[in-house]
Amino acid sequence: MKIRFWGVRGSIPSPGSKTVRYGGNTTCIEVETDDGETIILDAGTGIHPLSQSLLKKLPLSCSIFITHTHWDHIQGLPFFVPIFIPGNQIRIYGAFDPVLQKDIGDVLSRQMEYCYFPVREAELKADIKYNSLHERQPVEIGSARVTNIFMNHPVLTFGYRIDCNGKSMFFTGDNEKLYNIYQPGDDYYTEYENQISRKNALLDDFIRGVDVLIADSAYTEQEYPAKKGWGHGTYNSCVDMAKNIGAKALYLTHHEPLRSDDELDGIQKQLNAIEALPVCIAYEGLEITL
Ligand SMILES: [Zn+2]
Ligand SMILES: [Zn+2]
Known part of the structure; x- marks a missing residue:
């Protein structure tokens, strides 16, 4: 299995001289299976450069x-060039949201309406199939x-685990470590604490021992208090998760x-001191072979 990062930025694309080394495209990860199948995790703006590289593989099946479906995870999809080319087969998977009563096809086709994009979905030439997952x-x-598996984010979010010939990876998507919304002494504090323990145990069992954990580390510990509840992790929360589940490597x-290349370099230096496992700040173009 080969993993390639095409977009490592959160929230909004961030081009410019300060982000040129780690990259400014939003979330997109390519996974090539041992038998050459193409799996793509998220369709942020990184899917546009990925689509250029996939033009060598036409007709494409992926x-x-x-x-x-937050913007930074889907906004590259209308620019995924293979959707315009006849003969390509593209399957798109995502959650059915029981709160909004919408499946993945409903939500994604909205961004192909004329007010957002000049080509209607019905005009796309590839064979595109939407699949809602439970x-x-x-x-x-x-x-x-x-x-x-469900993660913790303001909208229904899946983390994806991929297993291939005994190797495994898990991508959290956007995820914040669960925390108790009650104060000690409140009526529901203990019950909520127990719920968190149960959910954490389920998640830990689901991803225990993966070879590669890819996790949302949007914030530093100093930034986090002002962003609590926004649904993102910190460097420390990701390292704790990786140690807890016995991941072999953390990305x-x-x-x-706004995090510059120099700042990310500084954080990487601190992370190099962790002895339990290799921890690497992902950058566009980074490849992992399992
Ligand atoms: Zn995001
Ligand atoms: Zn999000």
């Missing part, structure tokens, strides 16, 4: 798994199996839009 519904893609992504 599967796109969307963690959630939690933990497995999908077999060639030699790989993709499964999902950090969804960089805060």
Whole structure:
């Protein structure tokens, strides 16, 4: 299995001289299975450069798994060039949202309406199929199996685990460590604490021992208090998660839009002191072979 990062930025694309080394495109990860199938995790603006590289593989068959439908995870999709080319088969997977009563196709086709984009969805030439997933519904893609679990973010968000010939990776999507919304002594504090423990145990079991954990580390510990509840992790929360589940390596992504290359270099230096496992701040073009 090969993993390539095409977009590592969170919230909004961040081009410019201060982000040129880690990259300014929003979330997109390509996974190539051992038998050559193409799996894409999220369709942020990084999917546009990815689509240029996939033009060598026409006719293309690929599967796109969307963690959630915030802009920074879907806004590249109308610019994913293979959707315009006949003969390509593109399967798009994501959650059915029971609160909004919308499936992934409903939400994604909205951004192809004329007020947002000049080409109507009905005019796309590729064979595009939407598939709504329930939690933990497995999908077999060639030699790989993709499964999902709910994460903690303001909209329904899947984390995806991919297993392929004994190797495994997990991508959190956007995720904030669960915390108790009550104060000690409040009526519901203990009950909520127990709920958090149960949910954490389920998540830990789901991802225990993965070879690669890719996690949302948008904030520093200093920034986090002002952003609590926005649904993102910190460098420390990701490292704790990786240690807790015995991940063999941790890759950090969804960089805060204003975080410069030099700042990320400084954070990487601090992370190099962690002995439990290798921790790497992801950058555009980074490749991992498992
Ligand atoms: Zn995001
Ligand atoms: Zn989000």
